[in-house]
Amino acid sequence: MKNSLLLLLLIAFSNISTFAQKEVASKIKAVKVYQRQAQIQRVGSFTSSVGNQEIVLTGISTQIVPSSLQIDFDNQNTILLSAKYENNYLESNIQNxxxxxxxxxxxxxxxxxxxxxxxxxxxxxxxxxxxxxxxxxxxxxxxxxxxxxxxxxxxxxxxxxxxxxxxxxxxxxxxxxxxxxxxxxxxxxxxxxxNKPSGNIILQVASTSANSIAIDCKYVVNNAGWNPHYDLRSKGITQNVQLSYNANIFQNTGVDWNDASIIVSTGNPSLNNNRPILNPLYAKVYNPNVLENEMRLEEVVVVATMGYSGKSKQNQETATVSENQLSVDYNILSRQTILSDGKENMVALKTYDMTTEYIYHTVPKLDKGVFLIARISDWTSYNLIPGKANIFFEGAFVGTTQINPKVISDSLSISMGLDNSIVVERTPIKEFTSSKLIGSNTKQTFGYDLIIKNKKSVPIKIEILDQLPISQNKVIQVELEEKGTAVYSEEKGELLWTWNVAGGQSKKERFIYNVKYPKNTEVTGIK
Missing domain, CATH: 1.10.287 (Helix Hairpins)
Structure with missing residues (x-):
């Protein structure tokens, strides 16, 4: 009887797997920085022994997303049984x-x-x-x-x-x-x-032979990301705009990224990856009593359900670009050190010469300033994302602007600043500014002269934008009598002139319109 009991105990203990624990040093080899997270790649090595082992990787950021953990071994004789993350409150991260x-x-x-x-x-x-x-x-x-x-x-x-x-x-x-x-x-x-707790990644492995095993460990961390920043530089209206595409990388994960390969990605794994589901839309006759009953029924159903709920051209090579199905990655050619201090570290991604058309633009009804606009064609090929840009023109800092490539347009328009060497005038024409009674109606006439003076020594191309009122009542009639070379958009009430003005020359045109409405009627917004 005693021998039988001893045999049963031996069999039971032989079926219990034991794990000898071993701490393994690892270091950060590469970081893929997303817009609001980052993927860390750690590497290390250990010598496996036959049977089961528990491998502990120390110094892991507490900002880890445990569900993102990926482990690879370079030896087929060793398999991963389990992997988990746990906080280590007895050992803080390396001192900053x-x-x-x-x-x-x-x-x-x-x-x-x-x-x-x-x-x-x-x-x-x-x-x-x-x-x-x-x-x-x-x-x-x-x-x-x-x-x-x-x-x-x-x-x-x-x-x-x-x-x-x-x-x-x-x-x-x-x-x-x-x-x-x-x-x-x-x-x-x-x-x-x-001085916060660090973390450990604990791996339970099984090996059939003793070998030197290389570990490749990847995981995503929070409190890291990057913001785009652009520099737009132009040497003059005869030169293309040069765009410097930079990434301001920041991280406060508690672990420094020392001498690591950096990839800047436009992807964002924290976004909701569930596609929207469009449910049927049912049309029915409105009945307040029926609606009230349905609402009560929905309340009952919701409570019951809750009870069961459980589960161009490239000028400078600072990074190589790879365009994936869902994102664009910039592989920085030089290794970087990004400290865990929350401060931004600017890293150059790319510099492009962008095919540019310069045109001046003015709206003299609102502002007599003349703005230089750089229109960049085929801008979608540059893989830009919304961000702030510094503008430099002819060696001087002009100001800042926002680049928003999400706007659907054939070209990207960027204001390069105000040019005081071009003068615009918008003056009322006295003989065409009048008010008359015609029968039971009042007819008001408005006329304006538009004058552009180019004090530069080179020719310019300029757009002048003005407007007519748009009637929102059939008793108010708006008629355009004269518009010169302007293109008229009746839907918006806009008049757009596009002129070429030689250096040192002036150009003048006029537009005239009238508004007719019943007399003794007060009408606003007509001039």
Whole structure:
């Protein structure tokens, strides 16, 4: 009976798999930075033993998305049984370099402060000695009056000297104390950000032979991403616009990315990947009583359901571009170090020469300024995403603009700034500005002269945009009498002139329209 029980226990224990745990050093090899997340690639190696093992990768960011974990081995004799992530509260991440620098600076100031305190204590000790020996003229002192006077003079000189030195030390200590307090506050702020628990990735593996195994580990982390930033530069209206496409990479994952290969991706794995489902739309006769009953029924159904719910041209090679089905990836050619401090690190992606047509644009009814517009054709081939752009024209900073490639248009228009060397005038024509009564109607006539003066030495192409009122009532009639070379959009009420004006020359045209409406009727928005 005892032998049978022993045999059963041996069989039971033989079926229980045991895992010998081994910590394995790993490092970040590459990072794929998405717009609001990043995929980390870690590499390491270990020597497998026959049977089961538990491999622990330490120093993992607590910002990991555990469901994104991927593990690959380079040896078919070792298989992965399970993989999981857990926080390690006993070991924080590697100390941040900023914190180390602050700690060193604080230590030096504390040493200096301690030296001043020692000097102050020494001087106060000397004051105590002087105070204990003030009684020089007692019966048993043995000093003559002359000696007492001399000792008093020495006491006075020494006392005043000590007090002077104490005041000097106090002046030195005060700013030092402020510096120490400020450094401590800064260090506490940095430590609060970086002295957080790290994480471990625990792998349970089984091997049929002892081998050196390389681990390739990938996972996604939060608190990282990038923002696009553009520089638009033009040397003049005869040159194409040069676009510098940059990525401002940031991360606050608690782990520095040291000397890593960086890929900047326009993808975003955090977006909802579920396609929208279009349900049938049923048309029916409105009945308030039926609707009320249906709403009550829906409320009952919802409660019941909740009970069961469970589960161009490229000028500079700073990155290579690969266009995938759902995103565009920029592989940065040089390795980068991105610290976990939340600060933006600018990385150049590409520089393009963009086929550009320059045209001036003005709306003199609203503003007599003339703006230079750069129109870029075939802009969709540059794989841009919405972002801020700095504009430089003829070597000067002009301002900023927003690039929004999501606008459906054949060309991308960018305002390069105001040009004061082109003058525009819009003046009423007196003989065509009148109001008359015709029968039971009032007829008002409006006329304007448009004048462009090109003070530049080179020819320009310019658009002038103006408008006519649009009637929203059949009793108000708008008639365009004269428009010159303008193209008229009746739907929008817009008049658009496109002129070529030679250097140093002027050009003039006019437009006239009238508005007719019943007399004694107040009409607005007609001029």
């Amino acid at each position: 370099k900023t914190a180390q620098a602050l700690q060193k600076q604080l230590g030096e100031l504390l040493d200096e402060q301690a030296m001043l305190i020692d000097k102050r204590n020494s001087l106060n000790g000397m004051l105590e000695i002087l105070a204990k020996n003030q009684d020089l003229g007692g019966a048993n002192a043995g000093f003559s009056p002359q000696q007492v006077v001399e000792l008093s003079n020495v006491y006075e000189i020494k006392y005043l000297d000590i007090k002077k030195n104490l005041r000097t030390l106090e002046k030195q200590e005060q700013p030092l104390k402020v510096q120490v307090d400020n450094l401590r506050k800064q260090l506490n702020e940095v430590n609060a950000k970086f």
